Amino acid sequence: MLNETALNIAFPHIMLEYSISAGTVQWLTTIYVLVSGIVFLISAFLIQRFSTRKLFLSSMVFLIIGTIVSGVSTNFPVLFAGRVIQAVGTGILVPLVFNSVLVLIPREKMGLVMGIVSLVVLSAPMFAPVLMGFLMGVMDWHWFFLMVLVFFVATTILGLSLLKNITETSHPKLDILSVILAAIGFTGIIMGFSGLGDYGLSLNVTIPMIIGVLSIIIFAMRQLSLEHPLLNLHVFKYPFFTIGIIINVFNVMVVFAVVILLPMYLQNALGSTSFIASLVMLPGSILNCFLPILSGHIYDKHGSRIVISSGLALMCISTIFLAHLSLSTTLISVLIINCALFIGSALLMSPNQTNTLGNLDPQDYASGSAIMTALQQIGGAIGSSLFVSFMTFGQQNYLQNIVNPSSTQEISGLISGVNFSFTIGAMLLGVVFVLSLFLKHGAKST
Structure with missing residues (x-):
């Protein structure tokens, strides 16, 4: 999951190196989440058709090949191709993780364990730009892929040694x-x-x-x-599932917007280095790593609505503050706002996933998991594309009446675009917050 967003912090450098626009470079993240999301859609079929070990090995082969291609890339098309290959591996692996939790873990412990899974699956994309920023302080961004490759090879060896098959296979038709x-x-x-x-x-x-x-x-x-x-869409007849999916998608959309737009603002508007931008993003990423375990525990004790609604409220307030960034905004202010937003996201994500999937009937686990993970990825892709488009629209609107804008005016235009994008994000989160008030923990009513 580190691969998903690691390049975000390097986007300004890649744009210069390959002479491409912000709209083009964001496709390095968008194509990753899009392809993996499409593979997620067929994960229910894959889990029924192939053994756990075969799916694990296949995913790691795709990830290793894609990482090598990305690491040796010297132009945008080759890097783009490497991202596509990596995404196929991610698309196979992530639903396998969620399905394994649903199969193996008793319901009374599922909130805590899903929190641990969320720590890995959801926190890595938040932490990846920070790690990339640190690496870019001393070396070229290509070296990130070499570091990840070492972990992939080690994980493959370890998985083949210890992993056991946990599901019965059949021969469903695709x-x-x-x-x-x-x-x-x-x-x-x-x-x-x-x-x-x-x-x-x-x-x-x-x-x-x-x-x-x-x-x-x-x-x-x-x-x-x-x-x-391919997917049992009848699970949408349950209000808790439908609302949970909507919450999950919009949360991921906003989070992806933040991890793309904030580094652009910090580097291109405030003039920070990629290393400094990484330091600003780091505390929020750390909080996002560990809070899912706590929120999962709160869910087990007190139910879904209080923790999910609180997380959404905190995200909405934080995004409102992000919609008022300026040239005079201090780095510490950005850091605090970013921390608050990620605290909100971490509070709601694990309980929402547990409440959405854990209350389904066992025969619907595979479809429910596939729908959630696929739409989560698609939400990330839409968030990346949509909010960058909002930023571009706001920037162009600011500069439309200025002939030959100066560098200061270009920067002001960028900030205006970022603010417009986050304003839309705050409005969307407000709507989703209202929806969360209708959640009923464990109620499988139609």
């Missing part, structure tokens, strides 16, 4: 048309959001968006009509 529809749908939607800032509501945006939405509608209708669907 509906290829459903996979194609989902891939077209999510790709179209994300392409539309990606172009929103540069093109507005032009054909470059509306055509991919319409194709994407129509494909997702057809995909959903097909799942509801098939005898053996």
Whole structure:
């Protein structure tokens, strides 16, 4: 999961090195979460069809090859290809982790254990830009992939030595048309959001968006009509599942926006080095590492609503503060606001996942886990694309009446764009906070 967002802190350097725009460079993160999200959609089939050990080994092979390709890349297309290969490995591995927890862990302990899983799966993308920033203080960003490669090889050896098969395999059929529809749908939607800032509501945006939405509608209708669907969408009849998925998606969208936009603001507006930007992001990442365990314990004792709603409220307030950044904002202020936002995210994520998945019937675990992890990744991809587009739109709106803007005006435009993007994020979190008030712990009502 370190791979998912590690390059975010290096985006300004990659933009200069490969002469690409912010809208192009963000695809290094967007394609990662998009491809892994599409693979997540077929994870229910993979878990039923192949053994735990085979899936683990396959995921590690993809991750190792993709990491090597990314590490030796000398241009954007090769780096992009490496990210795609890595994403396939992530797409196989993450749902396998969640399904293993659901199979092995008693329900009364699931909140705590899911918190530990969240520590790994959710905190790594937050910590990765910080780690990359530290490394870039002494070496080129390519070396990050060598470090990760060492861990992948060691993990593969360890996993093959200790990992056991925990599920029974069968021979389900994979509906290829459903996979194609989902891939077209999510790709179209994300392409539309990606172009929103540069093109507005032009054909470059509306055509991919319409194709994407129509494909997702057809995909959903097909799942509801098939005898053996790719995903059992009937789980959405449970209010706790539907609300939980919405909360999860919007939380991830905002978090991905923060880990992309804040480093840009710190480096391009405040003039910080990548190392200093990493130090500013570090405390929030550390808090995000350990709080899921505490929030999982609170969930086991007191239920879902209080901890999830509190986390969303804290995130919303923090994002409002991020919407008022300026050239005079101090680094310590950014650090504190970032910490508050990640505390809120850490408080809600593990309890929300546990409440959303843990209350499903056992036969729905695989589909529920696939839906949550896939939409979590797609939410991250949409968040990356949409909020960068919001930033671009706000920046262009600020500069539209300025002929030959100076460097100071360019910086002010960037800050205006960042503020506009976070304003939208705060509004979305406010809506999701209201939704969270309708959660009922363990209530499987329709």
